[in-house]
Amino acid sequence: MSITAPQGFRAVGVAAGIKAAPKLDLALVVNDGPLDVAAGVFTTNRVQAAPVVWSRQAVADGRARAVILNSGGANACTGPEGFADSHRTAEHVAELLEVSAQDVLVASTGLIGERLPMDALLEGARTAAGALAAGPAADDSAARAIMTTDTVPKQASATTASGVVVGGIAKGAGMLAPQLATMLVVLTTDAVISAEAADAALREATRTTFDRVDSDACMSTNDTVLLLASGASGIEPGAEELADAVRAVSADLARQLVADAEGASHDVHVVVTSATSEAAALAVAREIARSNLVKAAIFGNDPNWGRIVAAAGCVPEDVAPFDPAALAVSVNGVQVSRGGGVGEPRESVDMTPRECLIEVDLGAGDATADIWTNDLTHDYVEENSAYSS
């Protein structure tokens, strides 16, 4: 699978019995080196799940040998006992792989406020380690084992000019799911790089890809994006070359998350141009992407520029300087509003494609930023209300 496309990695997913139904629910990713470089980016939610607390400190030294990931339970808001569970999981995997517990990262996704079934989880880890003793799984079981309400596994890979490979798996979709729909991502590369270079490449890639997916404005307690480097290719790429590949794989996975967002009928790309700064453009794009009125209108195939303009107007002037009378809004290529007023007839906009492009020209500067979101649909409400969770 894609996560093992780079040399030096093994990965597998197993059905450990964490989920009520017998499904793949535990994934183990092992870095066989020679390097054990690792970097991580985590949720900025102040309510942090136990595995996030564990992994954040474990990866702080820039090293990791393995990642164990489970679906079927977030291990969030579970107190000291929950942290002990994450710690014990890392120690158990460390014993199985004969590495240090500090070099085992843990990630979880599922319900908040419930303890994990530790007996099943630990036994599943043993099964996974046993399976990996025979070599990497040839299937996509690791990508499948981290799925919650995802309908398809998400994988991507890229090869750089110098022959370095970057691979990755992901689950989640902004938050368009019955639970908080944690975003879990593991990226791998066989590049020879330093921990500092890995960290820089991951942060830059995350900033412009995963951080630009804002399906429903709700931030998980468990979001985790990891990058592991084995150095097995023996190739030391340029910093920019590696960063570009990490960004490409991240962008690919991020786009897959949006495309699989549960309940969504449109993938909405909000692009704000002619802003005074990237931060200003991003603030306006995010405000539009978070407007339930805009999102519901898109579900109704209505290119409602009034709602888009009104959302833009909610961004404070010190955050995004622009003249409301200079705004222009295009939907799927048709400029439905210009000069802050009426433009082309909205009837001329074709809203039937799944992908919807909203372009807002602030007429204030040279900076640009974009956000990917989804529309607000009956299925979103159904997914997030009909099941007790």
Place this chain on the structure above:
Amino acid sequence: MSITAPQGFRAVGVAAGIKAAPKLDLALVVNDGPLDVAAGVFTTNRVQAAPVVWSRQAVADGRARAVILNSGGANACTGPEGFADSHRTAEHVAELLEVSAQDVLVASTGLIGERLPMDALLEGARTAAGALAAGPAADDSAARAIMTTDTVPKQASATTASGVVVGGIAKGAGMLAPQLATMLVVLTTDAVISAEAADAALREATRTTFDRVDSDACMSTNDTVLLLASGASGIEPGAEELADAVRAVSADLARQLVADAEGASHDVHVVVTSATSEAAALAVAREIARSNLVKAAIFGNDPNWGRIVAAAGCVPEDVAPFDPAALAVSVNGVQVSRGGGVGEPRESVDMTPRECLIEVDLGAGDATADIWTNDLTHDYVEENSAYSS
């Protein structure tokens, strides 16, 4: 009707033909004095409708003799022509009433981006002025004429200890409506007060009532809240006495807006206590009230405290200092989460009443704030997507 409960006011609603269907769509409120004190609070959206631009400058001198309000069109994003329409409306009403155009306030609600049918509007104003020549209407026609998708007219009144009366009408509901669901409110009082006192009372009342209604986080281009004082009672109440009455009528109307929010099945009262400041409490309350996951869970009668805690955790620490491990969450009186973790069984929460009380104890200080919102329902999506608007 309630807006004419205070002495010195006349009001009426007429069917001017602004709406496609023959419905009440134009209201005229006249202050016969002897005072002509007025104050206004308007949307902070940077995209401001023409009537907002007009009324903001017209009321800046603390005086007004009349308010003309229409449904069926917001007159927003209509450029200089739209502003000329609002100006012309004020001048027309001023001629009819033999007052200055600068003393006529204008408010509109409806679609963004379309010009108003001025001939119909001006003729309707003439009809309304003619009807008022015979005295105040005895019905609720003014309250009905500003309704868009409101299902009931909203009216309230209060009498202070010294005998001063405050009355009011309102339309809208946060934003739970096919259009931006502008909030229009006109309050009246027969108190003898200065323009400064009226302004202070209105701002304080708005801050803790209308500003605390956050049905779907979307801010209109047309929100307008006005207070007119006639002085006709001859009574000069204490500043606090009047402020209390204005706040009471505002709170009553705000609660009516939430109760009539289209598509909603729950009115949700989010109360945050033990915060370090009112601003901190308000930031947490608003974040929870704006979480689509929390709102969808409530629609599903699920007291999902994990989503509530996760929303609280999204507020930056410098905005609202608190320890996530000290959080306690009660839903309808049952403390489902304490110490940042599991509390009473969620099954013991009765979610069937329309009113849902979410109490979040931050354990950090003495300050409190609250927000009223609604749940996220299929009907909300339907209302905001099914009709081209």
